Amino acid sequence: MEFNKVTVAGGGVLGSQIAFQAAYCGKEVTILLRNQGSIGRTQPKLEQVRKSYLDAIEQMAGPLGQENWARGIADRDNFDKQACIDRVEAAYNSLKLELDMAKAVKDADIIIESVSENPKDKTAFYKALAPLMDEKTILVTNSSTFLPSQFAKFTGRPDKYLSLHFANAIWKNNTAEVMAQPQTEQASFDKVVTFANEIRMFALPVMKEKSGYLLNSMLVPFLLSGLDLYVNGVSDPESIDKAWTLGTGAPRGPFQIFDVVGIKTAYNIVLQYQKVPGLICPLLKKMMMPYNFKGMEKVLKQMIDEGKLGKSAGEGFYKY
Numbered sequence: 001m002e003f004n005k006v007t008v009a010g011g012g013v014l015g016s017q018i019a020f021q022a023a024y025c026g027k028e029v030t031i032l033l034r035n036q037g038s039i040g041r042t043q044p045k046l047e048q049v050r051k052s053y054l055d056a057i058e059q060m061a062g063p064l065g066q067e068n069w070a071r072g073i074a075d076r077d078n079f080d081k082q083a084c085i086d087r088v089e090a091a092y093n094s095l096k097l098e099l100d101m102a103k104a105v106k107d108a109d110i111i112i113e114s115v116s117e118n119p120k121d122k123t124a125f126y127k128a129l130a131p132l133m134d135e136k137t138i139l140v141t142n143s144s145t146f147l148p149s150q151f152a153k154f155t156g157r158p159d160k161y162l163s164l165h166f167a168n169a170i171w172k173n174n175t176a177e178v179m180a181q182p183q184t185e186q187a188s189f190d191k192v193v194t195f196a197n198e199i200r201m202f203a204l205p206v207m208k209e210k211s212g213y214l215l216n217s218m219l220v221p222f223l224l225s226g227l228d229l230y231v232n233g234v235s236d237p238e239s240i241d242k243a244w245t246l247g248t249g250a251p252r253g254p255f256q257i258f259d260v261v262g263i264k265t266a267y268n269i270v271l272q273y274q275k276v277p278g279l280i281c282p283l284l285k286k287m288m289m290p291y292n293f294k295g296m297e298k299v300l301k302q303m304i305d306e307g308k309l310g311k312s313a314g315e316g317f318y319k320y
């Protein structure tokens with residue numbers, strides 16, 4: 001194995017999932033946290049992730065298992081329920097939490113930065129980290145919205161720095177977008193692809209820097225197009241979804257996706273896109289602007305105020 005010792009910085013929603021998945025795949029994982037309070041917040045998250053894995057394994061063994069297969073957990077043709085459960089427990093018990101940065105990153109083969117999506121926090125983190133890393137260590141960021149070139153100069157190793165972007169519910173949605181920045185050397189890129197595959201992700205190479213990576217470069221324009229039809233009174237969410245699902249055979253339309261992603265995230269995307277119109281998709285700016293962003297903002301804000309936050313809240317565009 002190229003990578004054995006893995007350090008995940010940040011024990012939030014994604015950090016806890018990434019750490020768990022790497023431990024599940026036999027890596028020695030340390031989660032770097034900021035302070036005592038972070039330990040109290042991260043432990044219940046890890047417990048929650050553990051439960052999600054066990055629930056997923058139970059489902060995989062059940063009658064609807066094939067439809068809900070968690071690809072991060074096991075292959076379909078080689079599934080041993082008890083072995084997977086044992087691996088989950090072993091992963092949970094093996095995770096180390098560490099507040100001392102120097103100790104957390106010593107000997108690390110790879111450091112996965114998954115700290116808050118805030119450029120000040122990320123910059124401060126990289127500046128503190130730069131003098132502490134071993135020569136061999138590869139450093140990746142899980143940032144969803146920032147380009148790695150923005151931080152490369154603070155890392156002290158731009159040739160070994162790139163993006164490794166995971167999706168939420170990593171055990172099921174097992175894509176890993178591997179994205180180089182201009183100074184990333186090919187060998188580091190290749191190693192990160194190998195690592196992603198070692199932890200049961202499906203590695204997707206992104207050879208050039210691109211906001212939104214692959215998935216969001218397609219998904220965001222699609223979602224906004226559906227929302228625009230609705231807020232301009234062209235049709236209703238259900239009919240727009242049907243046009244898409246019946247017309248293409250896709251399992252979900254834009255509003256069904258919005259309800260899963262959550263209305264707050266949808267609202268944030270709408271706000272962000274107004275600030276930087278070409279951010280995710282320059283083509284969209286040229287061809288399809290202007291969208292009725294003000295209308296989108298109003299509709300989504302009202303839903304948030306009414307507690308219709310999406311599927312997890314029991315209601316979004318649909319009732320569950």
Ligand SMILES: NC(=O)c1ccc[n+]([C@@H]2O[C@H](COP(=O)([O-])OP(=O)(O)OC[C@H]3O[C@@H](n4cnc5c(N)ncnc54)[C@H](O)[C@@H]3O)[C@@H](O)[C@H]2O)c1
Nearest residue numbers: 010011012013014015034114115116117125142143144168
């Ligand atoms: N939530 C998602 O669905 C998702 C999906 C893909 C990628 N991401 C990316 O993952 C990263 C983390 O997102 P999240 O949703 O887990 O956020 P989060 O707010 O749940 O967690 C961020 C964590 O980082 C910690 N942190 C901040 N500064 C730190 C530092 N200097 N050292 C150590 N820890 C520090 C915070 O205490 C917090 O626990 C972001 O870059 C985000 O864009 C998130």
